[in-house]
Amino acid sequence: MKTPIITSLALLISCSLSVSCFATDLAESTAENMPQLEALYTHLHQTPELSYQEQATSARMAKELSKLGFEVTEKVGGYGVVGLLKNGAGPVVMIRADMDALPITEQTGKPYASKVKVLNANNQEVGVMHGCGHDIHMTSLIGTAQQLVAQKDNWQGTLMMVAQPAEEVGGGAKAMLKQGLFTDFATPDYVLGLHVSASIPAGKVGITPGYALANVDSVDITVKGEGGHGAYPHLTKDPVVLASRIVLALQTITSRELSPLEPSVITVGSIHGGSKHNIISNEVKLQLTLRSYNPEVRLAQIAAIKRLTKGIAISAGLDEARYPEVYVHEDERIPSTYNDPELTKKVQASIRAEIGTDNVVQADAVMAGEDFGLYGLTAEKRPISLFWLGAVPPSEYQHSIETGASLPSLHSSQFAPDYPATIQTGVRAMSRSAIDLFNQ
Numbered sequence: 001m002k003t004p005i006i007t008s009l010a011l012l013i014s015c016s017l018s019v020s021c022f023a024t025d026l027a028e029s030t031a032e033n034m035p036q037l038e039a040l041y042t043h044l045h046q047t048p049e050l051s052y053q054e055q056a057t058s059a060r061m062a063k064e065l066s067k068l069g070f071e072v073t074e075k076v077g078g079y080g081v082v083g084l085l086k087n088g089a090g091p092v093v094m095i096r097a098d099m100d101a102l103p104i105t106e107q108t109g110k111p112y113a114s115k116v117k118v119l120n121a122n123n124q125e126v127g128v129m130h131g132c133g134h135d136i137h138m139t140s141l142i143g144t145a146q147q148l149v150a151q152k153d154n155w156q157g158t159l160m161m162v163a164q165p166a167e168e169v170g171g172g173a174k175a176m177l178k179q180g181l182f183t184d185f186a187t188p189d190y191v192l193g194l195h196v197s198a199s200i201p202a203g204k205v206g207i208t209p210g211y212a213l214a215n216v217d218s219v220d221i222t223v224k225g226e227g228g229h230g231a232y233p234h235l236t237k238d239p240v241v242l243a244s245r246i247v248l249a250l251q252t253i254t255s256r257e258l259s260p261l262e263p264s265v266i267t268v269g270s271i272h273g274g275s276k277h278n279i280i281s282n283e284v285k286l287q288l289t290l291r292s293y294n295p296e297v298r299l300a301q302i303a304a305i306k307r308l309t310k311g312i313a314i315s316a317g318l319d320e321a322r323y324p325e326v327y328v329h330e331d332e333r334i335p336s337t338y339n340d341p342e343l344t345k346k347v348q349a350s351i352r353a354e355i356g357t358d359n360v361v362q363a364d365a366v367m368a369g370e371d372f373g374l375y376g377l378t379a380e381k382r383p384i385s386l387f388w389l390g391a392v393p394p395s396e397y398q399h400s401i402e403t404g405a406s407l408p409s410l411h412s413s414q415f416a417p418d419y420p421a422t423i424q425t426g427v428r429a430m431s432r433s434a435i436d437l438f439n440q
Contacts (some may be wrong), residue, residue: 040060040064050118101114172380195424223324224283226322243284258297340384
């Protein structure tokens with residue numbers, strides 16, 4: 001029979017050679033911190049700020065990281081916050097959370113619902129809501145910081161915490177990188193992120209190796225013509241008809257010009273032209289969103305749009321001065337998020353070890369956009385990985401499965417995550433992933 005001393009020594013050696021003891025430690029430690037984290041979540045949820053306006057939110061994030069001993073720098077790329085914790089020689093692991101909210105009037109009926117209202121750029125009053133889970137992302141970031149500080153004896157390296165502004169408009173990551181995020185602070189060996197899911201139950205995590213989110217482009221097309229009286233259409237070049245032809249022709253790009261094995265979406269979200277029943281206008285404006293994964297598909301979409309619109313103008317007899325104008329908002333472009341397969345495999349193994357294999361599911365790639373992908377597109381091609389954090393109350397998820405009822409989506413005024421379970425899972429999953437990367 002082993003003596004208690006020998007048994008304890010064996011357990012100590014076992015824990016020192018692996019991180020198998022972290023599962024219990026992280027679960028218990030995170031549970032102990034949940035009252036504080038839930039208070040932080042409800043505060044952030046009730047005080048949302050729109051993109052490029054995250055002043056109070058960033059100040060709170062900086063305060064929380066400072067309390068934990070991080071070296072904190074504020075106003076990076078706008079209201080971005082960078083927290084560094086150096087803990088000996090080892091890799092640099094960056095963890096990112098986004099901070100901005102959306103112009104949505106919350107309709108969840110929750111006692112902690114946001115009641116914030118602001119004036120938008122058009123001087124119209126709009127509600128503001130964390131309808132995309134960024135409040136959970138931030139709370140999970142702070143919870144992870146707490147755990148990694150508490151576990152300092154179990155890892156070595158530099159922990160880089162990034163609270164990013166303006167994700168919803170695709171500008172935050174660009175601005176932070178432009179201001180020297182990877183050169184003036186630390187150069188990460190690995191970049192991790194999470195995003196709540198409105199289709200996975202709370203307590204579970206979704207993993208997507210490879211392409212996980214899409215390239216996103218906003219495109220404006222100005223269709224020109226020669227206006228006149230609606231009673232004499234033969235004397236005009238009707239831009240409404242031309243725009244209609246263009247809308248239909250655009251659908252052939254995906255269906256007939258691109259490989260069916262390459263995902264592609266071209267959506268006309270807005271069409272405006274004319275002012276009165278019997279007036280043929282001089283121009284019509286279209287607004288498009290383009291989605292793809294492969295960068296080459298993105299370029300092919302844009303080139304085809306320019307060619308098709310020009311061809312339709314020529315077929316209508318318009319001169320070159322009246323060819324359609326195609327404007328691609330390059331400043332708003334969001335690249336696809338490509339989860340590095342090797343890093344994602346490691347993250348998946350870590351999360352399975354922490355919350356159980358049955359709680360880690362394979363998640364499909366989506367055509368939504370996320371500027372997280374930019375962190376992997378620097379000259380050095382940093383490995384990045386973002387996982388989906390289930391947020392749907394399990395009872396609502398089960399009801400949806402049984403009845404086919406739709407669940408509130410991200411960006412919905414009725415999106416109300418099961419935040420205690422979601423935060424606890426996010427903290428444990430992210431903490432374990434980071435610790436394992438430091439110790440590999």
